[in-house]
Amino acid sequence: MSLKRLRTKTYLLLALMVLFGSLGNVLLSRGMKETGEILDFSPRALAGAFGKVFMNGSIWLGIWSLLVFFVSYLLLLSWADLSYVQPASAIGYALVAVLGYFMLGEFVSPTRWTGVLLICAGVVLVGRTDPSPSGRGRRASQQAGAPGEGHRGAELETLTLPSPRGRG
Amino acid sequence: MRLVLFISIVILTGTAGDLAVSHAMKQIGGVSLTPSAIFRFLALAFQMVWLWIGIALMATGFFSLLALLSWADVSLVVPATALSYVAGAFGAKFLLKEHVAPVRWAGVLLVCLGVALISLS
Numbered sequence: 001m002s003l004k005r006l007r008t009k010t011y012l013l014l015a016l017m018v019l020f021g022s023l024g025n026v027l028l029s030r031g032m033k034e035t036g037e038i039l040d041f042s043p044r045a046l047a048g049a050f051g052k053v054f055m056n057g058s059i060w061l062g063i064w065s066l067l068v069f070f071v072s073y074l075l076l077l078s079w080a081d082l083s084y085v086q087p088a089s090a091i092g093y094a095l096v097a098v099l100g101y102f103m104l105g106e107f108v109s110p111t112r113w114t115g116v117l118l119i120c121a122g123v124v125l126v127g128r129t130d131p132s133p134s135g136r137g138r139r140a141s142q143q144a145g146a147p148g149e150g151h152r153g154a155e156l157e158t159l160t161l162p163s164p165r166g167r168g
Numbered sequence: 169m170r171l172v173l174f175i176s177i178v179i180l181t182g183t184a185g186d187l188a189v190s191h192a193m194k195q196i197g198g199v200s201l202t203p204s205a206i207f208r209f210l211a212l213a214f215q216m217v218w219l220w221i222g223i224a225l226m227a228t229g230f231f232s233l234l235a236l237l238s239w240a241d242v243s244l245v246v247p248a249t250a251l252s253y254v255a256g257a258f259g260a261k262f263l264l265k266e267h268v269a270p271v272r273w274a275g276v277l278l279v280c281l282g283v284a285l286i287s288l289s
Contacts, residue, residue: 009201074189074213075206079198082190083260083268087253087279093286115286122278129272132198 003130006079010131013076014085018092020069027062034058080131087126094119174236175248182229183255187263188222194264243288250283 035052038045053059076085094116100106108116192213199209213219236245257276260266268276 012201071206071210074193074219075199075201075209077190077193078196078209081260081266081268082186082264083257083266083272083276085190086186086256086260087272087276090253090279090283093283097286111288112286115282115284115288118278118282118285120282122275122280122282125271125275125278127275129269129275133267133269 006132010076010080010084013072014088014091016072017069017076017089018095020065020072021089022092022096024062024065024069027058027065031056031058031062081133084126084129084131088123090119091123094123171240171244174232174240175245178229178233178236178245179249179252179255180229181225181232182249183252183259185222185224185226185229186256187259188218188225190222190260190264192216192218192222246287247284250280250287253280253283 031053035049035056038049040046073085073089097108097112097116101108195216195218196209196212199205233245233249253276257268257273261268
């Protein structure tokens with residue numbers, strides 16, 4: 001895979017991570033607010049609160065969003081460096097502040113704007129480096145005829161997992 | 169002193185979780201983004217011990233953060249957790265043997281400062 005395609009793939013998954021990570025948190029927060037503050041901590045009241053939380057649509061949407069976030073994170077880490085993914089995904093913080101300002105008319109203090117700028121500058125710098133200097137990402141696409149690469153990724157394409165349920 | 173100890177626990181367990189998950193995913197190697205490849209990737213990933221160790225560590229980090237927030241000042245604790253970015257880069261370099269170029273270090277430091285500032289208010 002060319003570096004360009006690898007970058008495209010990396011940006012796509014970073015975008016999914018940022019989008020579904022923030023969406024998940026917002027939905028969970030909305031769901032918890034809808035179910036109301038938990039004031040009574042007796043086992044019975046807690047059980048009732050749990051029931052209410054898990055009947056809430058926003059909570060489930062939030063959980064699914066966070067699952068999509070986590071799967072994107074796992075996929076991304078299969079070829080990209082952690083020292084690339086971790087700082088790059090911080091763009092989400094900046095995005096949330098900017099969206100809050102433009103879409104919700106929230107007040108953003110000068111300190112927070114400075115933070116937004118620093119994060120953006122940092123992400124630009126990190127983004128200039130190769131996401132996968134070891135070349136793992138590029139090897140993966142050429143794996144078909146490349147035995148002995150020592151990576152389990154090579155197996156992945158040809159791997160047939162036993163299907164316990166015998167589909168069809 | 170107790171505060172510093174607890175913040176360190178939050179940062180270290182969270183970062184250790186990321187490192188463990190990253191270690192597991194590196195063993196699998198790059199995946200193409202077709203539905204069947206993603207499905208097989210997940211089936212393989214969830215069989216890996218390091219992934220579960222990572223998830224357990226991340227959960228520990230998360231619950232320690234919640235516990236810490238119940239008695240400590242949010243405006244101090246949350247910005248301080250931005251140090252995770254620096255801890256993560258160190259872990260990636262020394263434990264995962266990633267090559268962290270100077271440009272990337274600079275980026276990590278800026279992000280760390282930025283996240284600290286943004287969560288200050």
